[in-house]
Amino acid sequence: MTFETVSPADIPGSPLAKAFEQPLMLGVFLNLQDIRLSTVPTTNTWTFDYNAEVVRKADDLGFELAFSRTQWLPKGGYDGESSLDAFVALGAMAAITRNILLISTIHVLYGPIHPLHLAKYGATLDHISKGRWGINIVTGHRAIEHEMFGWDRIEHDTRYELASELFDVVQRLWSENENYSFEGKSSWKVRNGYITPKPLFGRPVLVNATGSEAGIAFAAQYSDIVFITSPGGAHIDSALETLPPHIANIKDAAARAGRKVRTVINPVIVSRDTERETLEYANAISNNKINGAFGGYDSDAHAWRGRKDASHKQGLGLGGNIEIVGTPEQVVDQLLALKKTGIDGVQLGFYDFLPEIGYFGERILPLLKQAGLRL
Ligand SMILES: Cc1cc2nc3c(=O)[nH]c(=O)nc-3n(C[C@H](O)[C@H](O)[C@H](O)COP(=O)(O)O)c2cc1C
Numbered sequence: 001m002t003f004e005t006v007s008p009a010d011i012p013g014s015p016l017a018k019a020f021e022q023p024l025m026l027g028v029f030l031n032l033q034d035i036r037l038s039t040v041p042t043t044n045t046w047t048f049d050y051n052a053e054v055v056r057k058a059d060d061l062g063f064e065l066a067f068s069r070t071q072w073l074p075k076g077g078y079d080g081e082s083s084l085d086a087f088v089a090l091g092a093m094a095a096i097t098r099n100i101l102l103i104s105t106i107h108v109l110y111g112p113i114h115p116l117h118l119a120k121y122g123a124t125l126d127h128i129s130k131g132r133w134g135i136n137i138v139t140g141h142r143a144i145e146h147e148m149f150g151w152d153r154i155e156h157d158t159r160y161e162l163a164s165e166l167f168d169v170v171q172r173l174w175s176e177n178e179n180y181s182f183e184g185k186s187s188w189k190v191r192n193g194y195i196t197p198k199p200l201f202g203r204p205v206l207v208n209a210t211g212s213e214a215g216i217a218f219a220a221q222y223s224d225i226v227f228i229t230s231p232g233g234a235h236i237d238s239a240l241e242t243l244p245p246h247i248a249n250i251k252d253a254a255a256r257a258g259r260k261v262r263t264v265i266n267p268v269i270v271s272r273d274t275e276r277e278t279l280e281y282a283n284a285i286s287n288n289k290i291n292g293a294f295g296g297y298d299s300d301a302h303a304w305r306g307r308k309d310a311s312h313k314q315g316l317g318l319g320g321n322i323e324i325v326g327t328p329e330q331v332v333d334q335l336l337a338l339k340k341t342g343i344d345g346v347q348l349g350f351y352d353f354l355p356e357i358g359y360f361g362e363r364i365l366p367l368l369k370q371a372g373l374r375l
Helices: 017-018 048-060 087-094 115-129 141-149 156-175 213-222 236-256 276-286 328-340 353-370
Strands: 026-028 065-068 101-106 133-138 180-183 187-195 203-210 223-226 262-265 267-270 322-325 345-350
Touching: 017 101, 026 048, 026 262, 048 065, 048 087, 048 101, 048 353, 065 087, 065 345, 087 101, 087 115, 087 133, 101 203, 115 156, 115 187, 115 262, 156 180, 156 187, 156 213, 203 213, 213 236, 213 322, 223 236, 236 262, 236 322, 267 276, 267 353, 276 322, 322 328, 328 353, 345 353
Parallel strands: 026 065, 026 345, 065 101, 101 133, 133 203, 203 223, 223 262, 262 345, 267 322, 267 345
Antiparallel strands: 180 187
16 A cells, blocks of 8 residues: 555444444344355345344444345355345445444455446545445455456455555555556556545445455455454354464554554354354254255365365354354353454344344343443
């Protein structure tokens, strides 16, 4: 990066600075797509109305973050036909929420998307949401997605180089008070580019989801939050063992760049009042899994490699990057242990979103406050 940028985290009173005050940030990891992991029935649907209800509930409960994955898959998708685009859907949620940060996962290289588009759309959503909108920068790890856009998959580290060039220019456009021109390695160019209004707190929130050294180097320069996976896979014991050096590596990389980044991870919470009920439910989901969910499309991502390492305890395949299974008290113990690994926030997923986020609010959230994980 060739110029100084301001993170909203450094501006007192910004929604991001407020979110960072929590000992453990809470997020909801929305399902904007048909994903059926198991034949155990759920209320989940990909629809905007369903997800709007979930995000409003999260906002009412005081959650700081809402995310969703997004993908460009051919006919068949993961295991259903429909998926909403996160850029548009999370942006629209600005109008129906009050405090929660809305982070749209965007494939920033596909198209290619022009920096003027990203800067203008971003500034618009920043003003609509009053500084609560941000981008989860993803560069596309599946060959099939790149091919849909008419080219072969761009090499792994080159993707981060192109994303750096793009965000150097987008950040210029968010901050420059004069017309700005640029020509570089990317196929787009800018000639006397200018956008108003400028974002309210320097720029929208920037996040990237990664597990590789190239992705971490990118995050160290550009991101406020890094969305990570457990290098040891989904079992909580493997996660607790492998997360501390991984998180330390990310924070050190940011410190070397003179910056501070926070880390978040996405556990699925499976919880009932008693241990017996909880295990029955978790086993029912696991024993009735639908083979082929998530499609098995070719990926060159580093982030999920630990899942294939048989030396780590494996999870039950309940859907999160970590599985937190237990009574409300046991869930809090596991979240306390996760916090000790250095994690700053959790993006929660639920097997059955609406009833289970309600249960979380009633039974688990009060215990998190008692445990000092929530203000
Ligand atoms: C927690 C997490 C969530 C992600 N969500 C998405 C997503 O919604 N869509 C997508 O195309 N890629 C997603 N990715 C993939 C990353 O954007 C990236 O392409 C992939 O991890 C390869 O980069 P890496 O080798 O640096 O990890 C996600 C990655 C992580 C770690």
